[in-house]
Amino acid sequence: MASYDVIVIGAGAAGLFCAAQAAQRGRRVLVLDHAKRIGGKILMSGGGRCNFTNMYAAPENYLSGNPHFCKSALSRYTQWDFIALVADYDIAYHEKTLGQLFCDDSAKAILKMLLSECDKAGVQLRHPVEVRQTEKTDNGFSLITSHGDFDCQSLVIASGGLSIPKLGASPFGYKVAEQFGLNVLPTRAGLVPFTLHEQDKSVLAELSGVSLDATAECHHTSFHENILFTHRGLSGPAVLQISSYWQPGENVVFNLSPSEDLLGSLEQQQQQHPDVLLSTALAKYYPKRFVQVAIDYFVLNNKPLKQFKGRQLHQVAEAFEQWVLKPNGTEGYRTAEVTLGGVDTDELSSKTMESKNVPGLYFIGEVMDVTGWLGGYNFQWAWSSGWVAGQVV
Ligand code: FAD
Incomplete structure (x- = not known):
């Protein structure tokens, strides 16, 4: 021996x-x-x-x-x-x-x-x-x-x-x-992409390849980096980071406008360009492909900005700034970094x-x-x- x-x-x-x-x-x-x-x-x-x-x-x-x-x-x-x-x-x-x-x-x-x-x-x-x-x-x-x-x-x-x-x-x-x-x-x-429930995946899979600046939050911990839509679900650094804090069944809250006052900007556009459609206004901040899908996904009314009354623009901004998603799961050890x-x-x-x-x-x-x-x-x-x-x- x-x-x-x-x-x-x-x-x-x-x-x-x-x-x-x-x-x-x-x-x-x-x-x-x-x-x-x-x-x-x-x-x-x-x-x-x-x-x-x-x-x-x-x-x-x-x-x-x-x-x-x-x-x-x-x-x-x-x-x-x-x-x-x-x-x-x-x-x-x-x-x-x-x-x-x-x-x-x-x-x-x-x-x-x-x-x-x-x-x-x-x-x-x-x-x-x-x-x-x-x-x-x-x-x-x-x-x-x-x-x-x-x-x-x-x-x-x-x-x-x-x-x-x-x-x-x-x-x-x-x-x-x-x-x-x-x-x-x-x-x-941990450090693993999320998979999505069918109702989310059927809409968001179209965004495969789109990357956005965002914060992802769970358990009072938040990461400000990119998120990436994939054909299976969501990935990108902010998602990988938050996945280590997430437990099955829990929600993750995304802010898709972490550096921009989206409501303030939309209100400004409403005053300056009242006839512009919401999708056109949003395309100033997001890729066009994302805007089209997001309007359906968040069930927003794509009408001219002047037709948004009362708190309606607040609700639009909230949809992007407080997107609550319940992932279906993660991709598991097959792709996890840790x-x-x-x-x-x-x-x-x-x-x-x-x-x-x-x-x-x-x-x-x-x-x-x-x-x-x-x-x-x-x-x-x-x-x-x-x-x-x-x-x-
Ligand atoms: P490992 O590096 O996993 O080494 C374990 C070793 O044990 C392996 O060689 C394995 O073959 C051997 N072993 C396992 N079972 C047995 C057995 N039964 N008998 C004998 N040998 C066995 N971290 C960073 O900080 N920066 C990065 O850029 C980064 N990128 C990553 C990218 C990917 C795709 C992955 C998967 C991980 C990444 N990580 C990164 C995480 C990092 O690689 C690990 O945390 C780190 O390698 C852990 O080191 P370790 O020595 O503990 O384990």
């Missing part, structure tokens, strides 16, 4: 980063992954350019049963630490928007950097390997795998969440947690990511109940949680 100080299961962002840190401390580290091709998510991320961190990453940008849990790791290994590493490797990057940092060229550079950090420090990486059994021993853990048996002092679970099964996602980490008696919180898809829930942070030390009750067992990255917003926050959690574990395993 081959022995290691540390075995990391999962060669994704968190696993590779943690492995490199531990090996740089002189630990003998083995990383196992069941995927044929590793780093699939990194390569696919940020549309192939990897939004590898966010300049404004802070605990407020994370959802978790314990919102304080992420503070320690995020403050000990910050976005600026990772940015410095990226700069050391001469990887060119830029801020796209809202502090989101992307590679100028390709996400391949980030994967190459992680593999190089592992390689320099002597990490052994094996894949595809199926981990069939994990057991606690007197000195640590033993593993039975498709490539033989291994033992180690520290076992790090970095197997991620359930999003995008075709990239190798599996419930492995949750099963290991349960095997060792750790609580696992219910999981659900998995909410997972290994309960109450079971783990926030300083090291070690299990409080099973010494030597660590969970890092997305497998645990810490989920970031869209915009580089999830990779930053992978780096920060991987780094703190890497200092002690």
